[in-house]
Amino acid sequence: MRLISRIAGGCVMLFVDGLFFDVFWVMVTLVAYFAARFLYRRYPRWWLSPLLIAPLLVLGLALATHVGYGAYFHATHWLMLAxxxxxxxxxxxxYEHRAVIRRHWPVLAIGVVVGSSIAMGSAWGLATVFGLSDALRLSLLPRSMSMPFALIVADDIGGIPDLTAVFVVVTAVIGVAMGEILLKWLPLTSSLARGSLFGMGAHGAGVAKATEIGGEEGSIAGLVMILSGVANVLAAPLVVFLLR
Amino acid sequence: MGHFPLVRFVHRIVQHSRVAQIVVLVGVWGLGDLATHVLNLPVPGAIVGLALMLLLLGTGLLRPSSVQGGARLLIGEMLLFFVPAVLAVLDHVDWLGSLGMKLFATVLLGTLFVMLGTALAVDLSYRWWVRHAVR
Structure with missing residues (x-):
């Protein structure tokens, strides 16, 4: 195993700055992504989520071949343009669920405002309690948002978007498992509450889980996720002001 | 507009090809980004693009069926696009110790609070709304 990793590492080192290196790591990322998706389709367990497995597969190969984050990111960063x-x-x-928004906007707005405030407030408070550094604390703030919004907000408030990306993924994986447990214990009467629990707490992965529970829960979760993302991006200057 | 052969041709392609639909979405994102830069807006281009897309759909200039498939594809495969950022953990082997536990606890407890708070706030306000708004 060590020999193989050294040979592989040697091969990769030969092409460190070359096109081969870039193409290789893009291929690795693609293969890891599709393999993780395939695995989850066959064994749909929360801890086998592609969110976790796809990065772990790439991580394993990168560690084995001694490739640093800078080089990997340089090769694959353009994927993020999408x-x-x-x-x-x-x-x-x-647009498709505009009727739901028109009918339930006050309740949705309460969910978005309360959820976003708790998300940022709890991250700030817990990070302070645990004595985490300022950079980590700021990067933790947007962790409950959907990835594109979280990266924008992290950048706006002075966090490190790459670290936020890690926290966003961990939040989603934990959130799906936790949401299922909470749903059994909480006396929630409305699909509105069940949906917003998942959309606010576990963003994209939560929306997928909510869709399994019910169509209405799924669309509410999706709406709450998107609306809170947009609201947070627009409110980012306010957050910056409050942090001063 | 449907009378012009070119418009009809483009329309037919966009109705049937998800790749063409993604091109439309990329185009709207590009317009949003351009607007942000030219008008010096304080809002990121992707958000301006989202607003622009809503406007196009709301005014009927663009049918939902002209972007639906492409939109589902982009949203459904979003994980692929952010794997590069998540690999940032490569630079943080130091998270394997107590720091990692603290970060994990922060995310775990924070997510618990968010879910509890959001679900209860929405459920209570929904019950209030049902009692007062609907007769």
Missing amino acids: LGPATVAFALPI
């Missing part, structure tokens, strides 16, 4: 059009794509669920 987050922009994906954000634009969020307009579609908003």
